[in-house]
Amino acid sequence: MSIEARKPQDLTVSEALVAEAAELGLDITSAAEQGIARAIKAEKERRWKIENADAIKASNDYVAKHGLPLAKYRTF
Template structure:
């Protein structure tokens, strides 16, 4: 699988964090990329929950009222 295209970016970071990361030989680019990816996942999940809230509520109400569909086939 090929590497995604890299893009040079300028970031302003806390100087103490940068110094400590460098002292511990942490790759700043990799750490920043991982942090951004984590923030993206969290935001996508938050947005999905907002967009899906009504459907989830309807589903939960249905299950409370009628039980789980196919429950009679459960073996546990």
């Protein structure tokens, strides 16, 4: 992971989660960053699928009708 500038944020987090994380020796800042990064990735993927739904459907329809291009070269 590259070193990036950090900006303090005011977040409200469940006391129970913070206590359990501390009990387990977890770095809550790192855990929060990782969770936010996963949420961003998931949202970008969701939006990409919506934005490209027509192209994905067209590709799937083509394969359903004509089979996979270059399928004759597959060895499995």
